[in-house]
Amino acid sequence: MYNYTDFDTAYVASRNAQFRAQVERRISGALTEDEFRPLRLMNGLYLQLHAYMLRVAIPYGTLRSDQMRQLAMIADRWDKGYGHFTTRQNIQYNWPKLSDVPDILEALAAVQMHSIQTSGNTIRNVTADHFAGAAADEIEDPRPTAELIRQWSTDHPEFQFLPRKFKIGVSGAPHDRAVTKSHDIGIRIVRGGGGQTGYEILVGGGLGRTPMVGQVIRPFLKKADLLPYLEAIVSTYNLMGRRDNKFKARIKITVFENGMEKFRDAVDARFEQIKREWTGVDADLIAHIEQSFTPPAFRNAPEDGYETARKADPVFRSWTDTNLTGHRQPGYAIVTVSLKAHGATPGDATSAQMRLLADLADRYGHGELRISHEQNVVLPHVHKSDLWALHAALKAQGLATANIGLTSDIIACPGMDYCTLATARSIPVAQEIATHFQALGLEEEIGALKIKISGCINACGHHHVGHIGILGLDRAGVENYQITLGGDHRENMTLGERTGPGFAYDEIVPAIERLLRAYLALRDSREETFLDAYRRLGDAPFKAALYPAEAARDAA
Amino acid sequence: MARAFTPKVVTANALVEGDVVYLTADDRWTRDHAEAEFLEDEAHAQLRLLKADHQRDRVVGAYLAEARMGVTGPEPIHFREVFRTRGPSNYPHGKQEAGNV
Incomplete structure (x- = not known):
């Protein structure tokens, strides 16, 4: 695992000292909220519905045991004894006091962690396949690449005021577990014709208000060209991206409005320019980083018992x-x-x-x-x-639930229980679906299923790529839940299709039950998953199950 | 024609704790919605909001939220404001936590 160099340690310490002074000036009233807000966001500190929220980066989702223990200590000492792990492999504390945050950041720095660039219009925490370094299908561990990108993007002077936030995800395996196609830049380690490894670079993916599947901008990039090429993409976007409208400021809109060809040409021109100036310092860095991700000393022992x-x-x-x-x-x-x-x-x-x-x-x-x-x-x-x-x-701690990949293994954003952006709650919907299907005893029968719930169109809960997606909205002052079907988050990413009118809070779990009972009745065998059945049959029978009154009327 | 003004309360978050607070008629910040000043006049509501905006060392993000008069005092109307009076639904944290109401 990567260990901070003296440079990393000094950088994080100086940022924490700066932020401690900024917090003091805010509490004294010397800084207004308008002045302080961008400073706190640079350090991952949000103000949510009931309290502040601190988002801590877990780079590429990798933690050491001592870091996990420190996260527990922080939860006990400065929060309410728990933390929330997010869809971007971060951890969020929901109840810190503003005056405690500088101490929390110091406690994080003590185990080589921080909150820098977990918010704001910068390159955010780099995510990766959570099975990196272990997966049987892996071509190469994506974490050295992700760590290189983390070092390059942290405090990158050109990219601190991008038109909008910027997310990069890295996968090292043909089976995409890192949702690379929903990232501003997706990176997939691939093997070239000669057997050497390189990168397939995707650009313009994103969920949110205008969901788009990332497209290949470069089918094969030499490994040595990674940073200059990424710099070319982000720098092109920095100039070409829209700053007049927050909802059109992500790179997916830049690529869409300009067309891939024009965008690629601009990136290539910039790349040629940057490449000439590139000193190749990253080649030494990556060699050092790779040594940090050598596999552990695996045991060669019998699988006793x-x-x-x-x-x-x-x-x-x-x-x-x-x-x-x-x-x-x-x-x-x-x-x-x-x-x-x-x-x-x-x-x-x-x-x-x-x-x-x-x-x-x-x-x-x-x-x-x-x-x-x-x-x-x-x-x-x-x-x-x-x-x-x-x-x-x-x-002993209620951690042995056997439900990975099943109905109750639901992604849910914090929703309106915590988030100021939310338009409806997500968490109680997830809780009720899980307990309802457990009570029915249908979970095992239903088998593989991805339900993903977001409490607003920003789609932190990845609802567009759920086999069943649920989007919570505010319809005239009442919580209302729209369903999408057929989404898929993997290498052949597919966006789900909206079924029709939404459901009230107390109607959403019964609607999901009708949907899944229809699936059980319609599938051709136990091996046919919900997603396979949906693809074979189309949406008609599932819509009929969701909207029985309309179906009856149409049949009459 | 401009839409008729509907009653409001001034609400914000406490600067240090982040907890939801409401402006009272006697210029205090209370954590109890029922103690909030009930604002039925638009011009007065705007003045009260300005007053809140100037308390930069005490509160953050003041705004006017819809309210109606209830038995014990003003009550929230929108479900978001109802959640803000008590806390999240998945744990008994926030205002609903014992001793914190």
């Missing part, structure tokens, strides 16, 4: 069926720990849960943890002989 335990214990077997993913190292598994216990808030972890996860990472997982964009925690390297003990230990 794993299969026996699976046979003997149906609860353990069910958990291994849903929460494990194939590891590239024989004898190992990737464990996804669900933060979606039925009725819990998706992505929330108590300080006790964080400490247990840190301890278990030390005991069974080489001290490594990951945060997924699906708001779960991953132990990327667990030997199969340890799985039984790990599962037993997870139960």
